[in-house]
């Protein structure tokens with residue numbers, strides 16, 4: 001029992017009072033320069049134990065200090081390249097969040113090659129009372145994979161990929177099934193490319209450069225989750241190093257509680273995942289997308305367009321075939337960025353005909369500013385960098401550094417978020433009952449009202465309503481908020497600026513704009529919350545300042561997650577902002593309350 005729990009318990013017993021002078025001092029972690037910070041000799045011992053993989057971390061921004069404008073601009077330009085960021089141990093994919101956090105180098109970092117390196121780092125941090133932080137792909141919006149004055153474990157070198165024809169989780173006697181084992185340093189592009197090349201499909205995330213273990217511990221949704229379910233729901237087994245330094249296997253038969261918590265309980269809270277094994281699925285014949293944009297010439301016409309689109313979505317697209325997004329904009333634009341699986345291009349185009357006919361019949365009200373077109377390819381080409389470069393060059397960007405591998409690509413649609421400085425980011429899951437005939441008009445009105453404040457997106461693939469029954473059952477066996485399985489979409493509204501760090505002329509955060517944007521984002525989401533009052537949100541895509549985050553992220557699962565946390569990490573070695581058990585700690589994770 002920790003001090004906070006002890007005091008809470010004591011306060012409940014009327015005959016027991018705890019005099020202030022008898023309280024033990026709060027547990028504190030040490031920072032560089034403080035008594036107890038490991039000596040140079042101790043760090044060198046650790047370096048030896050991890051085969052020379054320890055580094056003292058230096059930010060590339062140090063080269064900017066006192067340098068000319070061009071040198072500094074060139075460094076900041078690189079922050080728009082997710083692969084540059086990935087390669088730099090001092091950086092994260094987000095440079096910061098106004099009035100919330102700033103991406104900061106840790107004191108030391110270990111590029112772990114295997115679970116033994118991770119165990120050495122975990123033991124060192126625990127024994128020396130260090131703040132420990134774990135980084136995979138570095139995509140946390142909430143800054144949970146960086147911490148100053150900390151020891152960082154980076155999983156990057158653990159990038160093995162192994163296909164299995166007949167996998168059985170350790171200690172289980174289930175029927176063997178096709179699967180893939182991924183070292184936790186992998187990013188999803190590599191996983192998709194390898195697995196689809198082998199003729200199978202694995203469910204991961206939408207963004208190419210997101211880390212595999214960070215996404216799975218979020219729950220994780222990819223473009224085709226409406227058919228294949230949550231990424232976490234495909235997890236068959238994980239290798240994980242817990243706070244006691246043990247290398248454990250977690251699956252449905254061994255450490256079952258830990259296994260469940262890893263499936264959506266949030267990254268960086270239960271241990272360091274070193275390998276995941278995921279079930280693979282039958283690869284569809286075709287994968288494709290439908291893109292276009294329709295502009296209404298009046299508010300009234302936009303309201304009708306929204307209502308008609310939502311009716312069309314409910315009748316035709318609310319099923320396992322369709323995923324990804326539409327955007328509603330203040331200038332009365334409806335942007336379509338949808339994907340489909342399992343049907344060919346002609347069928348996809350025909351699917352949209354009734355909606356496009358409706359738009360064409362009211363052409364005085366609408367302009368099709370980008371033709372609504374379906375594109376499809378055999379599924380194994382969807383993450384094939386060479387194919388994309390040749391056939392769809394506008395949808396991808398390449399790591400532009402000299403000598404970069406040809407397959408280091410990312411979706412052009414994610415460029416805005418590379419290195420961005422967040423002004424605000426909010427999300428809410430929208431229940432499928434909002435699509436019913438009784439509720440849909442109210443939803444359409446809320447969409448219009450929200451769009452007056454700011455553009456926002458419905459991510460249809462990030463809610464499992466409409467998915468096959470087995471995907472929903474498997475989703476409900478994950479630690480994520482159960483609302484994800486009843487939602488037809490996750491609504492996301494966000495705003496940010498160019499990569500920014502205070503103190504660097506020309507690249508300072510724009511505080512005034514950030515405040516304006518933050519207000520608009522909140523006002524936009526508030527309109528949607530009027531029709532979704534419980535406001536559950538997605539742990540990995542939500543506000544840093546999320547109110548009642550325990551209930552918003554995990555709902556009825558939070559109590560069970562706390563029990564797992566207490567069992568595997570009773571002293572809170574693993575701390576992340578708004579993570580399970582973080583309510584016991586100061587905001588920076590250095591002082592136990």
Ligand SMILES: Cc1cc2nc3c(=O)[nH]c(=O)nc-3n(C[C@H](O)[C@H](O)[C@H](O)COP(=O)(O)OP(=O)(O)OC[C@H]3O[C@@H](n4cnc5c(N)ncnc54)[C@H](O)[C@@H]3O)c2cc1C
Nearest residue numbers: 136137138139140144145206207211213214221267268273
């Ligand atoms: C551009 C962009 C696009 C995104 N698209 C999607 C999407 O399509 N679908 C979706 O569901 N989410 C999406 N996300 C959210 C993303 O899935 C989460 O932020 C995820 O946690 C990122 O994982 P990471 O390893 O890349 O990030 P990191 O910042 O490295 O890690 C995220 C959290 O997980 C922890 N963690 C990472 N690796 C490990 C490990 N091996 N063991 C234990 N803890 C670990 C970290 O400590 C941190 O707390 C997106 C985010 C961004 C920035």
